[in-house]
Amino acid sequence: MKWLIGAFTILATPAAAQTTPLFASDEPLKLTITGPLGDIARTAERSVEPRDASLTLGGTAETYPIKLAPRGITRRKREICTFPPLRVEFPQKPAATSLFAHQSRLKLVTHCRSSEDFQQHLLLEYSAYRIFNLITPTSLKARLLAVDYVDPQAKRTTSRWGMFLEDYDDAAHRLGxxxxxxxxxxxxxxxxxxxxxxxxxxxxxxxxxxxxxxxxxxxxxxxxxxxxxxxxxxxxxxxxxxxxxxxxxxxxxxxxxxxxxxxxxxxxxxxxxxxxxxxxxxxxxxxxxxxxxxxxxxxxxxxxxxxxxxxxxxxxxxxxxxxxxxxxxxxxxxxxxx
Incomplete structure (x- = not known):
C-alpha cells in the first residue's frame, strides 16, 4: 500500500532527530494482544489497574510481556464504550533492534464498540492525524493497527482496527x-x-x-x-x-x-x-x-x-x-x- 508522505517530507525540519522505529512507517501493523480483556473492559470505569498481558507482532515470533490498562475519561464509561482506550506498558525494555525500541508506554486508541460504524469512526480519527501530518511536521504521528484481541478466559478472538499514538517526548525529540x-x-x-x-x-x-x-x-x-x-x-x-x-x-x-x-x-x-x-x-x-x-x-x-x-x-x-x-x-x- 502506498501512502502519501511527500508533503511531510517537504516540511521536515533539517535538525530533526530520527523518528522511532514504530512510527517510521505508515504501513498498517498487525498485532495480537492477549490478556484478560473482558475483565479490563467490564471494570474500566472504576479501575485503571494494569493487568498482565502480551503483545505479539504479526508475522514474527516477537512476543513482549506488557501491562495493559484502560485510560481516558469519557470512553472509559460503559454507556459510551464497551471497550475502552488502552495504555500499553513494556515492563522490560525492548531490544534496540525491535520495532518497539525506545518505547515504554503507548496510548492505544481502540474501536469503542464492536459495530462496523465504530470501526469507521476510528479510521476517521486516524485520518485526522494523517491530515495534520500533511499540513505540518509539528504534529503527532499515529500508526494504524490491525489488532487481534485474544481473551483466554472467554476463549474468544476479536479483530478490530486500532492505532498507537506517538509519545509527546518522542515527538519533541524528533522535532528538536x-x-x-x-x-x-x-x-x-x-x-x-x-x-x-x-x-x-x-x-x-x-x-x-x-x-x-x-x-x-x-x-x-x-x-x-x-x-x-x-x-x-x-x-x-x-x-x-x-x-x-x-x-x-x-x-x-x-x-x-x-x-x-x-x-x-x-x-x-x-x-x-x-x-x-x-x-x-x-x-x-x-x-x-x-x-x-x-x-x-x-x-x-x-x-x-x-x-x-x-x-x-x-x-x-x-x-x-x-x-x-x-x-x-x-x-x-x-x-x-x-
Whole structure:
C-alpha cells in the first residue's frame, strides 16, 4: 500500500532527530494482544489497574510481556464504550533492534464498540492525524493497527482496527524541541503565532471544539487535548491530539461542549485569536496546496468504506469553499475570531 508522505517530507525540519522505529512507517501493523480483556473492559470505569498481558507482532515470533490498562475519561464509561482506550506498558525494555525500541508506554486508541460504524469512526480519527501530518511536521504521528484481541478466559478472538499514538517526548525529540513546563494556563501571546494559527485553522477544518491550546482542566495541566512544546526561540508550540469529538469523525457520543452556540459537532465554529489573523491567511495557502493529497488520503486508508471516504471529502470540501480566497477566509471565518 502506498501512502502519501511527500508533503511531510517537504516540511521536515533539517535538525530533526530520527523518528522511532514504530512510527517510521505508515504501513498498517498487525498485532495480537492477549490478556484478560473482558475483565479490563467490564471494570474500566472504576479501575485503571494494569493487568498482565502480551503483545505479539504479526508475522514474527516477537512476543513482549506488557501491562495493559484502560485510560481516558469519557470512553472509559460503559454507556459510551464497551471497550475502552488502552495504555500499553513494556515492563522490560525492548531490544534496540525491535520495532518497539525506545518505547515504554503507548496510548492505544481502540474501536469503542464492536459495530462496523465504530470501526469507521476510528479510521476517521486516524485520518485526522494523517491530515495534520500533511499540513505540518509539528504534529503527532499515529500508526494504524490491525489488532487481534485474544481473551483466554472467554476463549474468544476479536479483530478490530486500532492505532498507537506517538509519545509527546518522542515527538519533541524528533522535532528538536522539548516539552514545555507550564501550569494550568498560559497567555495567548505566549504561543508561537504560526503554529497556533495552523492549529486553530486545522481544528476548524475538522470541526473540532473539544480543545484548548491555552488551558487545561484544573489540576491536570495545560492544555485540553493538546500539549505545548518549546524551542530555544520564543513562543510555546501547541500540538493537538484526540479528535473523536470532531465533526469529521462524528462519533455518536460526541456532544457540543458547553458555551458554544452550535447544535451539532458537524457545525464549525472558529476558535482562533484575532491577533493570529495574518498568520492564518498565510497558512491557509498551505492548506489549499495540500488539498489534493488530503482528499487522496481517504481512498488509501485500509478498511475505510467508499461511503465514509466520500462523506469525509464532502465535509472537508465545505471548509475549502470557505478558504478558497483570502477574502472569503476573512468574511466567513476570521470575522468570528476571539
Amino acid at each position: 524541541l522539548t516539552r514545555a513546563n507550564v501550569g494550568d494556563r498560559v497567555a495567548a501571546n505566549q504561543l508561537q503565532a504560526r503554529q497556533a494559527a495552523t492549529v486553530a485553522l486545522f481544528q476548524y477544518m475538522i470541526g473540532n471544539l473539544d480543545w484548548s491550546m491555552r488551558a487545561g482542566p484544573a489540576g491536570e495541566g495545560c492544555c485540553h487535548n493538546s500539549r505545548l512544546l518549546a524551542a530555544k526561540t520564543p513562543g510555546l508550540i501547541p500540538v493537538p491530539y484526540d479528535f473523536d469529538y470532531s465533526g469529521l469523525v462524528d462519533a455518536p457520543y460526541a456532544a457540543v461542549p458547553e458555551g458554544f452556540k452550535v447544535e451539532s459537532v458537524r457545525e464549525r465554529s472558529y476558535q482562533g485569536y484575532c491577533w493570529l489573523n495574518n498568520d492564518v491567511i498565510a497558512v491557509a495557502a498551505e492548506f489549499r496546496a495540500r488539498r489534493p493529497a488530503i482528499n487522496a488520503l481517504f481512498g488509501q486508508i485500509p478498511g475505510m468504506t467508499e461511503r465514509t471516504a466520500r462523506n469525509a471529502v464532502a465535509y472537508l470540501n465545505e471548509f475549502y469553499a470557505e478558504i478558497a480566497t483570502d477574502d472569503s477566509l476573512r468574511s466567513k471565518i476570521l470575522k468570528q475570531c476571539l
